[in-house]
Amino acid sequence: MSELNQKLNEVFAGKVVRKDLTKKIKEGANVPVYVLEYLLGMYCATDDEASINDGVERVKDIISRNFVRPDEAEKIKSKIREMGMYTVIDKVEARLNEKKDIYEAVFSNLGIKEVIIHSDYIKRYEKLLAGGIWCIVKMSYEFNEETRGVSPFVIDELTPIQLANMDMDELYEGRRRFAKDEWISILLRSVGLEPTKLDNRVKWHMLARMVPLVENNFNLCELGPRSTGKSHIYKEISPNSILVSGGQTTVANLFYNMSSKKVGLVGLWDCVAFDEVAGITFKDKDGIQIMKDYMASGSFARGREEKNANASMVFVGNINQSVEVLLKTSHLFEPFPEAMAYDTAFFDRMHCYIPGWEVPKFKPEHFTNEYGFITDYLAEYLREMRKRTFGDAFDKYFRLGSNLNQRDTIAVRRTVSGLMKLVYPHGEFEKEDVVEVLEYALECRRRVKEQLKKIGGMEFYDIHFSYIDNETFEEHFVAVPEQGGGKLIPEGISKPGHLYTVGRSDTGVFGVYKIENEAVPGTGKFEKTGIGSNRGARENLGIAYNYFKANKKSISSGIHTDTTDFLMHIQDLQGVGMTEELGLAAFVSLCSGALRKPVQSQLVILGSMTIGGTITKVDELASVLQVCLDSGAKKVLIPMASAVDIPTVPADLFSRFQISFYSSPEDCVFKALGVD
Structure with a gap:
């Protein structure tokens, strides 16, 4: 026996079982895990190999004789x-x-x-x-x-098949005997997984799956590839949760039956999980509305009565394409049925979105052969912890940043509370323990908010979640890995002729574009690549080059277009489609390349120009600035004509940039190059 197994058997004698025993019998009998382990706990609660073998045979005999096939x-x-x-x-x-x-x-x-x-x-x-x-x-x-x-x-x-009673003081005292990593390993082994085969981040995803079982009215979403065990814990591990397969249900079944006056599943189970979210349908027209009401408040109105319930809601399903493709073409809630797919009010009620694509497809080595809690004991521990709350666990050390609204704050506090109940049920933890949980909770809620911004636009602009240290007042921002954060526009000075702009694509979505221009000895040719068949983009680049040739002397007498070839490539960094709004940025790029002088670091140039050099203002300035921020921009050049739209930009967003206004194409060049 390993040291951890020995300690677990010593501290929780009679409440643990070797999980390979469950696995062996489970493979030959279609019996829920908690049924098997109830029997294994009765007959195999020992570390004596001979007694275990006798107990296993007894359990097999009971199942073969008494389990009804x-x-x-x-x-x-x-x-x-x-x-x-x-x-x-x-x-x-x-x-x-x-x-x-x-x-x-x-x-x-x-x-x-x-x-x-x-x-x-x-x-x-x-x-x-x-x-x-x-x-x-x-x-x-x-x-x-x-x-x-x-x-x-x-x-x-x-x-x-459930535990008769639960001594929580015994559990708290037992928890004190284990280090944090040991306790996490025990929890994961208790649900059948082998922690040594999972990296640290995946372990936290597995713990997050358990939060709906330990936290009241917690709304969780996990979408990802097949064969990653998304629904396993809700179907097999806990007798206190129910998995609604197939998706179709009724208000009477889920919430309240008006004729029998009985509360539905949400009043009788700790957790109601929906498998295959793509198939969720209600026979009642008001089903989704009642579900939204319940997810927001834990209550729902039927007839003249308002009912309360504590069940958490879990939505699991499959993503059929890569996350990169989904982020470029749609949003991460896209697998939900059409009735919900663009309902921001529904998704705003999600407290946590687990990135299922980060979980490996389960293989035999991912399932443990070591000791873990009997599933019944685990289930009762989780159920008892629902009576406590750890939502204020971080208040002693941190406060949340200004970008989190009331719903965001509730979501983060509930996720923190659930994870702390799992890992620190005895309520003893240090500042660094809280940081780990708080950052994970902020990330899971921000993932929801990022998708809401894609669906609902500027209504959900405040996605830059952070927490502030109460001692140092230092603000820490939490990113979402799949969004790429500020990687599109990296820190540091770019090469001369290289710069970034934001424009509306031919699909109607705002995108980030990188213009790369190289000035080489030649005969005055201007070659354009990367724009495909977009005629508007080609025409605007032509306007930029013609204006550049006609007005180069107003920039510098050292620019010579007859003896230089300009090779320009446009890169659609987000794959949203090409934009026509390239003229002004292309003009600045030509000047930068010809002068061999780079533009300022992390700069985005906004606006467009006509053939005569007239500047046109930016459409939907607030949305464009949000795209700039998400892409990592620190400085933005805006046409003077757009100054009238500044009041439409949220103050928090506007204050994130060093903003300069320009009045003409030449003025834009000088300010982009940092020339007074």
Whole structure:
């Protein structure tokens, strides 16, 4: 046994299991993990190899004899009849038969229904009424000629496959015996994963998947490639969550049934997860609206009543193309159904977006053979932690930056709270521990905000999330890896003739373009590449060159166009399509290349010009400046004609740049080159 396994068995004796045992039996039996580990915890809670082997055989025997397989249902029913009493393991769902005023149970694999179940079980285990739960059931058979309409199967004893009680003080004390990395390894092994095969960032993604189980009213989204285990934890690991497969549901099933006056899944489960988000549909027209209401406030109105519930909402699904392509052509919520795909109000309620594309496709080595908590113990620990909150964990050390609005703040606090409950349930942590969790939470919320900006435009301009140290007052900004941050326009002086501009592409989207101009000895030729078949771009570059030849003396007497060839290449840095708005920036590029003098570092030149040198103002200045900021620009040259639009730019955005105004093409050249 490894040192960590020995310590885990010592500190949490009887509450851990070797996960390879689960895996071995699971491969031969289609039984939920928490059912298997309930049995393994009863018979294999030891480190003695001989006892473990005996226990495994006992569990296998119980499963083979008592676990009901659908194809053997008739055989089991016969055993109940012939033996008088028999124990089965099956999924049991209860329904109220209001005509007879009794509760009736339906056995999923056994295929029997209308079995009378005592109301005491319903009161103790309400989930029987919502989707059903796995149980160990002692059943007998009593046929009576006088009651032919009643099922002869009788439930003598029903035990849900869940832990009877949970001592949280014992868990807190046990947590103190482990280092942070050891505890994270234990949590990951408890859900079947091998932490030594995952890098640190992926470990945090796996922990984030568990946050909806430990945090009330937490809205999580994870989209990524297939075979990365996105829905596994919600279906197999916790008996307190339910996976809605296929996507189609109703308001009555999910929220509230007006006729039966019963709260739906959100009131009976800790977590409701939707598999394959592309297929989510509501039979009711108001379904999405009610879901938005619930995701925002944890409550919903049906008829005259308003109901509250604590269930977290999880949305998982597949991305069928690379993230790079999706970011260039659409947004990261694109796999959602059409009714939601451009609904910013719906996506704004997401607290966390896990980048599923960073999770490796699971192979056999990603699953652990080491010890971890029995799934039941883990599930109860997560459920008990829902009663606590760690949302204020960072307040002692940090405060959030000015770009976070109320919804952003709530999202970050809930993500921080959930991760802290998982990793530091005993509430003991240092400043550097908080930083790690806070930066991850800010990134996951910013990923949501970045996509909202793509869908909703300037309404969601404030995406530059940060936190401020209470001691040093230093502000730390948190980036989103897939967005590229400020890499498009790097720091440092570019080569002469190289510069950046922002313009509206032929697809209607604003994009960043790099102009590269080389001045070489020649006969006065001007060659243009990179613009494809865009006639408007070609014409504007021609206007720039003609103006350059006609007005070069007003820039410098040292420019000679007859003995120089100019080779210009336009690069669409974001793949959004070519723009026509290149004339003015191309003129500055020609001057810079001819003078062999570079433009200022991290500069973007905005605006366009006519053949006579008249400057035209920038359309949608606020949106264009947002693109400049996202691309890493620090300085911006704006035409004087656009000064009237400054009030439309949010003050926070405008203050991010060193802005200069120009009145003519020549003025623009001098200011771009830093010439007074």
